[in-house]
Structure formats: C-alpha cells, structure tokens
Amino acid sequence: xxxxxxxxxxxxxxxxxxxxxxxxxxxxxxxxxxxxxxxxxxxxxxxxxxxxxxxxxxxxxxxxxxxxxxxxxxxxxxxxxxxxxxxxxxxxxxxxxxxxxxxxxxxxxxxxxxxxxxxxxxxxxxxxxxxxxxxxxxxxxxxxxxxxxxxxxxxxxxxxxxxxxxxxxxxxxxxxxxxxxxxxxxxxxxxxxxxxxxxxxxxxxxxxxxxxxxxxxxxxxxxxxxxxxxxxxxxxxxxxxxxxxxxxxxxxxxxxxxxxxxxxxxxxxxxxxxxxxxxxxxxxxxxxxxxxxxxxxxxxxxxxxxxxxxxxxxxxxxxxxxxxxxxxxxxxxxxxxxxxxxxxxxxxxxxxxxxxxxxxxxxxxxxxxxxxxxxxxxxxxxxxxxxxxxxxxxxxxxxxxxxxxxxxxxxxxxxxxxxxxxxxxxxxxxxxxxxxxxxxxxxxxxxxxxxxxxxxxxxxxxxxxxxxxxxxxxxxxxxxxxxxxxxxxxxxxxxxxxxxxxxxxxxxxxxxxxxxxxxxxxxxxxxxxxxxxxxxxxxxxxxxxxxxxxxxxxxxxxxxxxxxxxxxxxxxxxxxxxxxxxxxxxxxxxxxxxxxxxxxxxxxxxxxxxxxxxxxxxxxxxxxxxxxxxxxxxxxxxxxxxxxxxxxxxxxxxxxxxxxxxxxxxxxxxxxxxx
RNA sequence: GGAAAGGUAGCUCAGCCGGUUAGAGCACGGCACUCAUAAUGCCGGGGUCGAGGGUUCGAUUCCCUCCCUUUCCA
Numbered sequence: 001x002x003x004x005x006x007x008x009x010x011x012x013x014x015x016x017x018x019x020x021x022x023x024x025x026x027x028x029x030x031x032x033x034x035x036x037x038x039x040x041x042x043x044x045x046x047x048x049x050x051x052x053x054x055x056x057x058x059x060x061x062x063x064x065x066x067x068x069x070x071x072x073x074x075x076x077x078x079x080x081x082x083x084x085x086x087x088x089x090x091x092x093x094x095x096x097x098x099x100x101x102x103x104x105x106x107x108x109x110x111x112x113x114x115x116x117x118x119x120x121x122x123x124x125x126x127x128x129x130x131x132x133x134x135x136x137x138x139x140x141x142x143x144x145x146x147x148x149x150x151x152x153x154x155x156x157x158x159x160x161x162x163x164x165x166x167x168x169x170x171x172x173x174x175x176x177x178x179x180x181x182x183x184x185x186x187x188x189x190x191x192x193x194x195x196x197x198x199x200x201x202x203x204x205x206x207x208x209x210x211x212x213x214x215x216x217x218x219x220x221x222x223x224x225x226x227x228x229x230x231x232x233x234x235x236x237x238x239x240x241x242x243x244x245x246x247x248x249x250x251x252x253x254x255x256x257x258x259x260x261x262x263x264x265x266x267x268x269x270x271x272x273x274x275x276x277x278x279x280x281x282x283x284x285x286x287x288x289x290x291x292x293x294x295x296x297x298x299x300x301x302x303x304x305x306x307x308x309x310x311x312x313x314x315x316x317x318x319x320x321x322x323x324x325x326x327x328x329x330x331x332x333x334x335x336x337x338x339x340x341x342x343x344x345x346x347x348x349x350x351x352x353x354x355x356x357x358x359x360x361x362x363x364x365x366x367x368x369x370x371x372x373x374x375x376x377x378x379x380x381x382x383x384x385x386x387x388x389x390x391x392x393x394x395x396x397x398x399x400x401x402x403x404x405x406x407x408x409x410x411x412x413x414x415x416x417x418x419x420x421x422x423x424x425x426x427x428x429x430x431x432x433x434x435x436x437x438x439x440x441x442x443x444x445x446x447x448x449x450x451x452x453x454x455x456x457x458x459x460x461x462x463x464x465x466x467x468x469x470x471x472x473x474x475x476x477x478x479x480x481x482x483x484x485x486x487x488x489x490x491x492x493x494x495x496x497x498x499x500x501x502x503x504x505x506x507x508x509x510x511x512x513x514x515x516x517x518x519x520x521x522x523x524x525x526x527x528x529x530x531x532x533x534x535x536x537x538x539x540x541x542x543x544x545x546x547x548x549x550x551x552x553x554x555x556x557x558x559x560x561x562x563x564x565x566x567x568x569x570x571x572x573x574x575x576x577x578x579x580x581x582x583x584x585x586x587x588x589x590x591x592x593x594x595x596x597x598x599x600x601x602x603x604x605x606x607x608x609x610x611x612x613x614x615x616x617x618x619x620x621x622x623x624x625x626x627x628x629x630x631x632x633x634x635x636x637x638x639x640x641x642x643x644x645x646x647x648x649x650x651x652x653x654x655x656x657x658x659x660x661x662x663x664x665x666x667x668x669x670x671x672x673x674x675x
Numbered sequence: 676g677g678a679a680a681g682g683u684a685g686c687u688c689a690g691c692c693g694g695u696u697a698g699a700g701c702a703c704g705g706c707a708c709u710c711a712u713a714a715u716g717c718c719g720g721g722g723u724c725g726a727g728g729g730u731u732c733g734a735u736u737c738c739c740u741c742c743c744u745u746u747c748c749a
Contacts (some may be wrong), residue, residue: 145676155748161676162748192749211679215747218678225749251749291679295749320680321746328745358688364680365745372687375701383714391711437689437699444700447715456710472710525712 003041004283006276007033008258010293011050011095014071015059018081018339020351021290021322021329024366026087027355028319028430029288033088034488035427038508044090044271046261047082049075051096052237053250054135058175060236067236071096081339085348086491091268093261095253100260101238104253107308109241116194116307118226122187125153125165125180127173133232134165134173134180141168149608188230188240190252195303196224202302206315211363212291216298227300255301258287259310277310284314291318291363317430320365324539334539345534349490349527350377353436356489361430370535378529381490384443385482386526388450389500392475393523395455395468404466404473405517412449413474416442416481417511423485424508432489439485446478476501476520481511493526500524580674581633582664583609583649588621600624600649602631605671609633609646619661630662630674 009029012022029045036043051071060070071094079092093099111117125134139153145161153165165171166182173180203216228249230240235247259277266273276283289297294316302312321328324335342351354373357380358366396403407413419438426435453471458464480497484505487494498505500521583602590598598616602609611631630650650662664672 215679219749222749227749292747294747299749323745326744362680363746367687367745369687372701376687378712379701382712387711387714389711391715394710433688440700444716450710451708451716454708454710456708459710527712529712 003036003043004276005036005041005043006262006283006285007036007043007045007288008261008286009045009047009288010290011048011254011257012078013053013055014049014051014074014078014094015055016074018078019329020324020337020339020342020368023085023339023342023351024322024355024359025288025290025319026082026085027352028359028432030087031352031356031432031488032288032427032430034491035424035508038487038506039424040507044262044265045088046091046093046258046265047089048091048093048095048097048100048257048261049078050250050254050257051075051094052235052248052253054138054231054235057234057236068096077340081343084343085339086352088491091261091265093257093264095250095257095260097260097264099263099267100253100257103259103263104238104248104256105241107256107259107304107310108248108252110308111190111304114307116191117229118189118191119186120189120226121184122228123166123182123184125171125173126183127176127178127180129176129178130173132175132234133183133185134175136165138174139165139168139171139180140174141165141171144169185232186246187228188243188246189226190229190300190304190307192227192299192303193224195306196220198306199224199299199303202306202312203298208315209318209361209363212294212298212316212318215294219295219299224299251296251300252304255296255304279309279311281311285311287313287316289316289318291320294318317361318363319359320363323365323367325369326367337538341540342538345537346530349492350381350530352489353377353381353486356432357436359430359432360434370538371532374530374532374535380440380443381527382529384440384447385479385486388443388446388475388479388482389497389523389526391450392455392472392479393500393520395459395472396476396520397523398459399465399469399472402519403476403516404469406470407477407514407516408467408470408474409449410514412445413477413481413514416445416478420481420485420508420511427488435485436489439482442478442485443482446475446482449478450475473516477514477516480505480515484508484511496524496526500526579633580650581605581631582668582670582672582674583629583631583633583647584670585624585627585629588619588624590616590621598624602629602647602649603670604631604633605669607671611647611649613649615649615661627661628663628668628670630664 007029009025012018026047033043033045049071051067056067056071060067063070075092075094082089082092108117125139126132127134127138134153136153140150141153142149143151143156143161144163144167146156147169148156151168153168153171155162165180171180172178200220203213229252230243230246231237231249233245233247237247237250238253240246240248262276263273265271275281276285287297287301297313297316305312323329324337327333327335329336350373354368354376355366357376419442423435423438426432426438450471453474455468455471455475458468458471480501480503483490483494483497483501487505494505500523501515502518502521503510503515581604583604585600586603586608587601588598597612597614598619598621600611600613602611609631632648632650664674
C-alpha cells in the first residue's frame with residue numbers, strides 16, 4: 001500500500017551556524033525519508049529557517065545589517081551545510097515568508113474565532129535606553145537565592161533556581177547595561193488548558209515514546225498554563241492582525257513554518273495542501289525534534305492546529321542530544337563542532353554512518369567519540385563492506401567483466417535477501433543501530449564466504465576460471481544486497497556502487513532477484529579510510545591543539561609529554577595558541593578543605609574569572625588583592641571539588657621551595673595580551 | 676531545587692518479563708591467508724555488570740540509599 005507521508009525536522013534558528021547536534025536530527029530524518037522512498041512511498045521532507053525574534057533583531061543591529069539580510073545570509077549557510085551532508089529536503093523555506101504569514105494569520109484567526117485567545121496585562125522589564133521590552137534572557141543580575149552574579153532573568157546557572165527577572169537583585173539590561181524599569185503591557189494568550197482532553201486523546205494515538213509520555217504526564221499533572229504568544233514592538237516577526245504594535249512571539253509562527261514551507265512546495269508542485277492538513281486527512285505527518293522542544297511540539301503545536309481547524313500530526317519523534325567524547329558540546333573545550341568545520345575536514349557519509357550506528361528510537365543522548373568514530377568507520381565501511389566488492393571486482397574484470405549466469409550458493413543469497421523485511425521494520429521504527437548491526441553481521445558472512453571459497457587459489461588453475469567467476473558473482477551479489485540496505489544511510493556511496501553494478505539500488509525489494517549475466521562497471525574505491533589526525537582536528541581549542549601537538553611530538557605517554565615540553569622546540573604557531581593575558585586580582589580567599597589552593601577572582605578587563613591556584617603556601621590572600629598577574633586565559637576550564645577553575649596563573653618555581661608569581665611592569669592593564 | 680535517562684570487558688555498545696559457563700564490534704595476543712584500501716578468516720586473553728544495603732532458593736536484571744555522567748524544567 002502506497003503511503004503519503006510528510007516529514008519535518010526542527011527549524012534551525014537563524015542566529016548561528018549549524019553544529020553536529022543539528023546534524024544528528026537531520027541525518028536521522030533524512031535516513032528515514034530515504035528509506036520510505038525506497039519502499040515506494042510518497043514521502044515529502046520539508047524544513048525551514050526559523051527567522052524571527054529578538055535575538056535576530058539584536059544580532060542584525062549589532063552587525064549593522066537589516067534582519068532580512070542577516071537571515072538570508074544565515075539561511076544560505078544552513079542550506080549549503082545541509083546539502084553537503086546529503087540532507088534531501090524537498091523544500092527548505094523560511095518563516096519570514098508570505099506563505100508562512102498567510103498560514104499564521106489563518107490559524108490565528110481561526111483560533112481567535114474559536115475563543116481560545118485571551119488578553120491580559122503583563123509587567124515586564126523595559127529598557128528605556130534601547131526603547132524596548134526585554135526578554136528574560138536579556139535581563140541579568142544576581143541570583144535572588146544564592147547571590148551569584150551575572151545570571152539571566154529566568155534561572156541561575158549556579159544553584160539552579162528558577163524565577164522571573166523581577167526577582168533578580170540589581171538587575172541590568174544586557175543590551176544597554178542600564179537598570180530596567182517595569183512596565184505593564186497587554187499580551188495575547190493562547191488558552192492551552194482548553195485542549196487538555198483533546199491532547200490527551202491525541203497522545204494515546206500511535207506508538208509514543210515512553211519517556212516522552214512520562215514527561216507529558218508530568219506536565220499535565222502540573223496543569224497546562226496559558227501561553228503568551230505576543231510581543232511588543234520593536235520586534236522582528238509578524239504583526240498580530242487587529243493589534244497594532246503587537247507581534248507574534250517567534251515560537252508561535254516557528255512550527256507554523258512547517259506549514260508555510262509545505263504551502264510553498266504545494267505552489268511549486270501543484271500539491272493539494274488540504275489533502276495533508278485538513279482534519280481527518282489520511283496522509284501521515286511526522287515531526288522529528290530534539291527533546292528540548294517536546295513541550296512545544298506535543299502540546300502547543302497540536303493544540304494550535306486543532307484549534308485552528310487543521311489535523312494534528314500523526315506522531316512526534318523525539319531524539320536525545322549529542323555529546324562529544326562523553327561531555328556536552330562546549331565552545332571553550334572546542335567540542336562545539338560546526339557543520340562547516342566538519343565538512344572542511346571530512347566527507348559527510350562517515351558521520352551519517354556513525355550516527356546511524358548509534359541512533360535508536362529512544363531519547364537518550366548519543367556520544368560522538370572521535371576514536372570510536374575512526375575505528376568504526378574504517379573497520380565497518382572500508383574493511384568489511386567495501387572490501388567485499390573490492391576483493392571480487394578484479395576477478396570478475398579478469399574473467400570478462402560480466403557476472404556469471406547463475407549463483408553458486410542461492411540459499412546464502414536468499415538468507416541475505418530474507419533479512420530485508422526485518423531490516424525494513426527496524427528502519428521504520430527508527431532503530432537504526434540495530435539495523436546496522438544486522439547489516440554488518442551479514443557483511444561478516446559475505447567475507448567469510450569469499451574466504452572459504454578462495455577465488456585467488458582457484459585462479460591459479462586456468463581450468464577453474466568459471467568457478468572463480470561464480471564465487472565472485474556471489475560475492476558481488478551479496479555486496480549489492482548490503483549496499484541496498486545501507487542506501488538510506490549512504491546515498492552517495494550507493495550511487496557510486498549503483499554505477500559499478502549497473503543497477504540503480506533505488507528499490508528496496510529489487511534485491512529479491514540477483515544480478516546475473518550483466519556487465520560490471522570499472523571498480524573504483526567506494527570509501528577511503530579516515531585519518532585519525534584529521535578527525536582529531538575537529539576539536540580545536542587553541543589550548544587543546546597545543547597539548548595535542550606536544551603529545552604527538554612526545555609520544556603517547558602524557559607524563560613523558562610534560563617532561564618533554566621543555567626540551568621540544570615549539571613553533572611560533574604553538575605559542576600563538578596560548579592566550580596569555582594580564583589580569584588583576586579582585587579578590588582572593590582560602591579554599592575550605594584544601595591546604596594548597598587559593599581561590600582568586602581575576603579581572604581580565606571587562607570579564608571576571610574564577611581561578612583556583614596552588615599558591616597558598618607562598619601567598620596570603622590579602623597580599624594578592626590588587627596585584628597584577630599573568631594568566632592563561634584560554635586554558636580548558638577544569639572542574640574541581642570546589643568549583644570550576646577558568647584559567648591558570650603563571651608562577652615560577654624551582655627544585656627548592658618557593659613559588660614566585662609573575663607580574664608585568666607598571667603600565668600594563670587587565671586584559672592586555674602577552675606575546 | 677524538581678524531574679528523566681544512563682553508569683556492563685581498554686573503547687563504543689547489546690543484553691525482553693530475575694535462573695545453567697554475561698555477549699558483539701573495535702583494540703590487544705597467537706595462527707592462517709595474500710584476492711582486497713596492512714584489508715579478510717580462525718583461535719584466544721580480558722568483566723566481583725558504579726558502590727552499599729534489602730527482597731528471593733537464586734539478581735547485572737526487582738526495591739531502597741549513595742556516588743558519577745548527560746539532559747530537561749513551558
């Protein structure tokens with residue numbers, strides 16, 4: 001039965017580049033879409049740029065460009081990154097489009113006519129200098145609970161307290177630095193609570209992820225609150241109809257961007273919008289999202305659709321986050337790997353394969369371990385999979401370049417093709433990791449087959465050339481089945497293999513019939529090994545790079561590496577990786593529970609850092625306050641029992657006792673670079 | 676602060692409802708082979724299944740406490 005399916009992945013926000021976290025989702029979605037198409041289903045994949053909101057407006061101002069120019073530029077970068085990762089969107093649109101405005105107004109008017117909108121006055125921080133209301137994240141101050149400085153207006157990073165900007169002590173606007181004033185303004189609210197029953201029914205439909213369901217139950221229990229969907233001018237977005245000076249909150253028209261993008265596609269292709277979105281539609285609609293936006297997609301979004309007279313999604317597929325080498329992505333650690341950085345160094349398919357090998361239908365986080373990445377890709381893709389074709393192709397070429405007319409081991413071939421139903425179910429259920437395991441164990445079987453029949457030995461006897469061809473025909477056919485199974489993950493390699501095989505590999509069930517008697521194209525390497533050195537370059541902090549260089553020079557033993565630092569010549573580039581700065585000690589104190597450390601608060605010229613330094617034996621805290629010191633400003637932050645140390649203060653020491661702080665000559669100011 | 680998921684061989688991970696000697700891939704050691712991008716095949720070493728309690732004839736698997744990691748909180 002032919003299915004009509006519409007699939008989306010979450011809209012990337014137009015204020016920054018794509019990173020590998022975005023790609024987890026895009027790759028998960030793209031594999032699913034390509035798989036559905038191989039099944040012969042009509043599967044459309046749309047996405048769009050999430051282009052509205054205060055952050056975009058501010059960023060554009062800061063860059064001295066219009067928001068339109070900013071989002072156009074970023075969208076182009078995003079488009080290019082997706083394309084190079086072989087993400088096959090049918091449409092990549094933008095929420096700042098006439099189509100999206102049209103659908104947004106349509107839904108809003110319907111929701112309002114249904115009585116689901118209410119208004120209420122809201123007291124909010126207002127920046128008089130900037131002339132605008134401030135979102136929570138744009139108000140900073142001291143945490144009302146623990147007093148930590150420089151916290152956002154919604155929660156404290158230090159103690160985890162959540163509160164509103166009005167609760168902050170000594171609040172200031174992040175835009176102008178002036179204290180905000182509090183003003184009342186009328187806001188529009190979507191009454192989510194009116195949809196509780198509808199949503200609960202909707203969530204019972206289809207197979208939902210248990211963890212997601214548990215979270216939703218929690219939210220239901222807490223009670224569904226009205227959702228503030230309006231923002232005051234100035235705002236970059238759509239003005240609310242009949243409400244001058246009021247704009248739709250970016251999160252209102254962002255999911256509607258799925259519809260806007262699809263409507264634009266309908267215009268291009270002459271598709272029927274209502275066939276997909278009218279209530280009771282028989283088509284399937286799926287959203288792939290990260291778990292951070294589950295609330296929006298499982299509550300607000302279906303409620304808006306329902307209230308707006310449209311159908312709700314068939315299901316929302318939630319995935320976890322990406323960590324790098326076991327920890328979360330971090331700019332200071334250099335593990336914030338952008339799509340562009342990856343693409344500048346490596347081809348896309350190894351990462352697609354690696355992610356596929358770890359993705360399942362759960363919402364657990366996934367780790368990209370760089371060592372594992374190299375090992376996995378080189379072993380599976382090159383050593384096992386491609387090797388099958390590579391080791392057979394030569395014999396076929398020498399035997400006339402044409403596959404034999406029959407398979408010597410039809411039952412082995414049937415075993416391979418018989419797995420296609422089970423593997424298809426795994427793809428369908430988004431259990432890619434299990435699918436990949438299955439496929440790779442078949443690849444092992446294929447290599448075992450070739451090994452057992454030793455075509456290279458047979459080839460020594462010219463009289464047995466038919467046997468050689470037969471064995472290799474078997475091998476090539478097993479390879480073809482495997483490549484077909486992997487085509488959703490590795491579209492480019494499948495395409496190259498298709499050229500070699502003279503068979504399109506575009507139909508999931510085509511492998512039911514083996515490829516016999518047909519000529520083979522010239523064999524060219526289908527994948528190359530990853531170089532660990534190149535992969536290591538994905539992570540690039542200046543400090544990490546310097547350490548990596550030292551370790552490479554000194555061997556793997558890190559102790560040896562440390563000892564070798566003094567004797568190994570450093571290049572000027574190595575030195576340039578260290579960001580040495582002048583800092584002034586603002587405060588110093590003993591650290592309870594440590595007899596070596598002092599906690600220092602350092603002024604870096606506009607920035608304050610906390611550093612733990614093992615100089616207690618040599619310096620008393622009050623000796624240090626006001627002193628100028630040298631620090632490494634880009635040292636990887638280190639979590640200690642007492643807190644996070646964000647740098648290192650430089651001291652001299654010798655074999656004997658004594659630690660001696662370094663200081664600049666008079667005239668140096670905090671923040672100055674040392675070179 | 677509230678909550679969720681995870682903690683199984685050096686690494687990345689499988690292990691359904693509790694039950695005989697806990698698995699795979701990679702890495703490591705040995706052997707074989709040489710067609711293949713030093714690829715492949717065979718054999719092997721290696722785990723007190725985060726810690727401590729409890730339930731049970733029996734727990735990696737259930738319950739409690741603690742520790743660690745990641746994440747979410749409209």
